[in-house]
Amino acid sequence: MPEIDRRGFLKLAGASAGAAAAAGCSDHVEKLIPYVVQPEEVTPGVPVWYASTCRECPAGCGVLVKTRESRPIKLEGNPEHPINRGRLCAKGQASVERTYSPDRFHGPVRRNAAGELEPTTWDEAIAEVAAAIRANPARVRVLGGDPGDTASQLIDRFVAATGAGGRVVSIPFAREALRAATEQVFGVASEPIFDLSGADLVIDFGSELFESGLSPIEHQRQWAEARDVATHPDGGLRLVYVGSRLSLTASSSDEWLVAKPGSEGLLALALARAAIEAGAGGGAHAGLLSGPLANAGADAAARATDVPAEAIRRIGAALARARAAVALPPGHAVASRRAVGASAAVLLLNEVIGAVGSRVIVAAPEGAPRQRASYKDLLALIREMQDGQVDVLLVHHMNPVYSIPVSAGFADALAKVKLVVSFASAADETALRAHVVLPDHTALESWGDARPRPGVRSLVQPTLRPLYDTRAFGDALLDVGRAVSPEAAAQLPAGSFRTLLEANWTGTDFRAALKSGGVYQPASHAASGFAASKVEVAEPVFTGDGELTLLAVPHIFLWDGSGAALPVLQEIPDPVARVAWDSWAEVSLATADRLGVEMGDVLRLESSAGAIEVAVLPRGGIRDDVIAVPTGQGHVVGHFASKAGQGLVGVARGGNVFDLLPGDGVDESGGRAFLTERPRVSATGRHRRLPLLQWNDNKRERQLGEAMTLAALAGHGEAHAEHHGPHEMREPYDPAADAADLQYQETFHERGENSAKASPYRWGMSVDLDRCTGCSACIAACYVENNLPRVGEDETRLVRQMAWLRIDRWVGEGEPELKGGRVRAPRSREQLGDTDIRNAPLLCQHCGAAPCEPVCPVIATYHNEEGLNAMIYNRCIGTRYCANNCPYKVRRFNYWDHQLTKWPAPMELMLNPDVTVRGQGVMEKCTFCVQRIQAARQDAKNAGMLIPDGAVKTACQQACPSAVYTFGNLRDPDSQVSKASAAPQRGYHALHMLNTRPAVTYLAKVLRGKVEGSPS
């Protein structure tokens, strides 16, 4: 031990007294308790990453789970995974909240004599379930969604071992029609893999490519890459959208064919005919013209679909001419009772345009034969339950009371089942009606696997010790099965579910697979036949006598309702409607006028099956004969899913559109149909203020979301002036002009010691609007990374959201019209067929001459020498002047102590320890993820070098499926961001006229115009 001299002792004494005094000053004193025995793989402050698989939707993206001190705090895409290649959507980003949900069961519960759920022990609960199964195994049914590959096999073995009466798989948004159509046309019962990479013409028949599509992240990435103007001077991929509503996908399309809902199949056949007539396939498909395409003439189709014959011929010709065209099948919202025919027609079109085998890969299904998610089987099960033929119902990975239409009678039939067992990890409508709940771990706590597509096997691995006394679904099932009878136990696999999983992965390098998240191989095309004769397309059948066709649109975040429990997904506004925490009904402006309603007036929708009441959202971008209601809301259980959810059971938030659908809506294959109703719509006379985050889509020609035509980009001057509006576009960021920033900083810190050192860094970002679809994955990533408060419905209604990053949605260039009156919401400027929608992500611009900085009286916000507009929360006294003076309005004020007082336990466990939790009364805003810069700086320092380009990825940049964001050092002329920001034509600074000298350079969207039929 070194000797301590008198001086040193005094220094130490002074320092410790000072430290003690300083500790006494802080607002909240919290103690850090060190490990008694340090776990081997945990270094405090250093994250540990685990490869796993996202279980939020069937796409099956690979994720890397970031854990800090053994707590998962964020999910990021797994770069090795072939489906998402390192990117992750909003649903995936938010899924970390599932583990820390206040709705979770803390242990097994059973219903007591008084009919209330009370805690019990695992032994008692399993004994009770096993006894009930033993009594009459034939009257036992298993109902559930997709539990993963091995777990699904285990269920089959469980059913076989116990002699249970059967198993039904039910997934609300399954793709049964596509599978059936593929079997019909190509003879292989599998979902084809659609590959857009390198495509130059894509027609989406309502699959909703970027939101509820087949593989949204993968397709968004492929779409963006195939139309990058830097590598495709001709504009690259053109996207044609077919649908009745300006959806998120339609907003990013180049041409929107406003077809009647349900007429997608007819349109696909007409396009196939037009393509053949224009020479597609060089006569190979001439036979089809007299076969299935005999009646698919453009004029007849135009009448049936409402798409002009000219457009059909033009796009048919474009398809024939295209180098690599592909057509995507109809999605859930337009899945009518004739959905198989429509999907088959799209597959036929793909065959005609030569996409099958290259961009449409029909691979043989792999692994254990998976049960089909047949809605017909579910209806049969409900009948059995109603008839009292089911004594025990085991429900897993599904919330049928919510997601099955009320008119199917599931809830009533459930009452006739003697013992309902739920494996839900968090309380939902079904679990609260169960007799016994054997709570499952969440995905982050459990082992599992998935086979999202042929060739891809993906692992799920636990990343923290289960928070509560829960048991993995597989283990609970094994325990129940073994308790039923010794015979059953003998037939079930030995060991735990994990042993079974490893056994199932024999033949692969399990440890390597754990590291890389799975085993990935390219899928090979297996189909050889083509049976066009079986393609039968018919007009959809509707029930109800209303004038409007109901479109039950899968909500991009809430999905089949499973997302509603996650506050981040409730909090982020729908990218198109801009509504959060509520459901709404979209009608056209003309329809709203006809019904005599305005924004927020409550409509009553009444179908043969049921009725719901939702607030109306009139918009220009929807057909007059359609009313669209998003799925996912209307829960009555859940802290966040339902309203006033202080306890678990609350009041429904919004309406559940499934309740309008008939119980027997099935397509030809027995899959679930959603496009079946023409409800009666009437105004209730009541009004509800919608939690609307943006009600003005008129950008007033201000420099916020710029666009330019392809011709202008190619340098044709007149086109530039014509389409670019009267205002100038700012010259791109010029590193030479950066000296002015430096000078500015020096004036700022004129008092000597702080004078800006010539830092080698000036952090900057470029935001490519041409790649942005508005999918909001970046926003979700920002919420999770930066501990942003989720403010809830009431505060959202007051527009007090705390998002550091928002996406402004503009319809065209807008016009600076001046209109008076007390109009809260001006009329939507959308028009049918117009896809000039600009999604402009707005985050702190880290201005070189930031208006927020000089006005702060206490220097709580200042400019650091690396060009960051930094915020010192401890100094802030909350005058809010900075927010007033910020022209971009990206500063957010903490009106409450959100995390301390409004977050129910255990949500605080998911806070990112690298980011300060802001208290009541301080301002906050985007930091360019300064904690990530600091982490990279430490690494660079250890390596004795400058931070290399690409070492810092902001959370938004990391998440973005289409690489909108580029972040880096503007002082390095070779950095990606310097190159991207130097785009001479597309670059501009938001609100350039204010001369704020932002560090964020936007790249204007490129308007590619409608698809050209003949070469120009």
Added chain:
Amino acid sequence: MTPPPALSAVPTPEAAPAPGDSKINRDLLRVMEGASPGYFLLLGATVLVVTAAALTWIYQIYIGLGVAGYTHPVFWGVYIVTFVFWVGIAHAGTLISAILYLFRAKWRNAINRSAEAMTVMAVMTAGMFLGIHVGRIWKAYFILPYPNQRGLWVNFRSPLEWDTFAISTYATISIVFLYIGLIPDLAIARDRFAGWRRLLYTALALGWQGTSRQWKAHTRSVLHLSGLATPLVLSVHSVVSWDFAMSIVPGWHATIFAPYFVAGAIFSGFAMVLTVMIPVRRIFGLEEYITDYHFENMARFILLTSLIVGYAYVTEYFVAWYSGVEAEQTSFWLRAFGPYWFSTWTMIVCNVVFPQLFWFKRLRTHVPTLFVVSTFVNIGMWFERYVIIITGLSREYDPAVWGVYTPTWAELTILAGSFAFFAMLFLLFLKIFPVIAIAEVKELAIHDRAHGAHGAH
């Protein structure tokens, strides 16, 4: 300006009773004596409202500023509106005391004490709103520049920092000014009262004997303080206006703001003096001392400043149009015809239209008209600040985040509390200090007698 009428009530020296018991003394000190049930009722009512507002404030500090109606993008609301309003009210006092003193406008003598007292009270009320407004009042002292071991310093480039200095300087000068003026009167009160009052006035009168040496020093200090205070009249509200003018918010960023705000402040200050003094004169029977002549002169000031304010309104709109800046034009258009049209037209009618009645001498000297118009001016001036702050912020550069702000119960309670607080202080002042400057009235009376009421100087 018409010369002031002679004070008929001034007794001749022959008939004058012993010093300390003149009619002026008796009349003016009578205000401080006793208190009717009506007084206590009024005082009780104000205390009640102040208590409600105080509790609301405590609740707001405890639970968070979210109880106010703030929304993205309107980060400043009724609290700042009311702050600016009370700073404006605080202007008449110094104007009357300092500037009119320097110009030897004798008619000020009857009203200067009440105006100075109002200044101090208004500044106190306004100062509180800075605390009510900020998000973390427990750290609000960070705004004061003082050497500290935390290495914190303030940003002297921030208009809010200038504000801190302007308001605290103004408060200091106003208090000193009021106190210096009070000393001779406190001595009179000391000689007249007994009990705790005597002790209080003895202490406060600082041993005032009325010697010529003391009078000389007193007159000198008042003169010098007037000289010091005069630039403050112009600077305080100029600085407050820069809170807005220095920003880039459309509708705020205007060079006309400093003179515009100063004129508005004097306008509202005189209106408040009228609104308060008309009932006081009536209740305490001070018609002999505060005459219609005084009121008329204040009405002239109101008319003049109303014209300046009206001109500023026109200029603002003209510049918005002439600048060609679309954001400015839109902001001003929506100011008049957007969701806040009501506040805008209230402001214009109250501040520009009603004061035009004062072109007519009959209305200028008609006390009920004076009272009604001055009350409307007070309302109009509150709305002026509401219009500037709220409409400016609600329609800024990014139309995606345009918003509508509505005040909540908490803000309205605290707003009501501010008026009650002001009234409470004034009621207490009436009973504790002479509300009319006795010594100055006497001086005037003696002066008038010596030189004749219309005497030439």
